[in-house]
Amino acid sequence: MSAVNPLLCPAKDRGWRVEAAVRGVAGTIVLASAALALLDRRWLWLTAFVGVNLLQSSLTGWCLMSNFLAMFGVGGTKRNA
Numbered sequence: 180m181s182a183v184n185p186l187l188c189p190a191k192d193r194g195w196r197v198e199a200a201v202r203g204v205a206g207t208i209v210l211a212s213a214a215l216a217l218l219d220r221r222w223l224w225l226t227a228f229v230g231v232n233l234l235q236s237s238l239t240g241w242c243l244m245s246n247f248l249a250m251f252g253v254g255g256t257k258r259n260a
Contacts, residue, residue: 196253196254197245197248197249197253197254198245200245200248200253200254201236201242201244201245201248204244204248205229205232205233205244208225208226208229209226209229209230212225212226212229213226232244
């Protein structure tokens with residue numbers, strides 16, 4: 180075991196590249212749509228859509244965004260215990 184705390188290592192080094200990328204994309208979309216909601220409240224529907232998809236993913240284990248990211252080469256099969 181490394182002397183460095185594994186939680187301080189980047190997600191890609193721990194084998195969680197797709198999951199980290201999904202959270203990054205979701206967070207970016209939520210922040211952007213929340214900022215855009217200051218101009219038009221209808222942007223909050225995008226925030227709600229992302230939230231519903233995150234909830235659905237946590238319940239079913241299936242995530243469309245992770246499939247898209249995998250198609251673009253993000254991710255790997257390595258997972259550290």
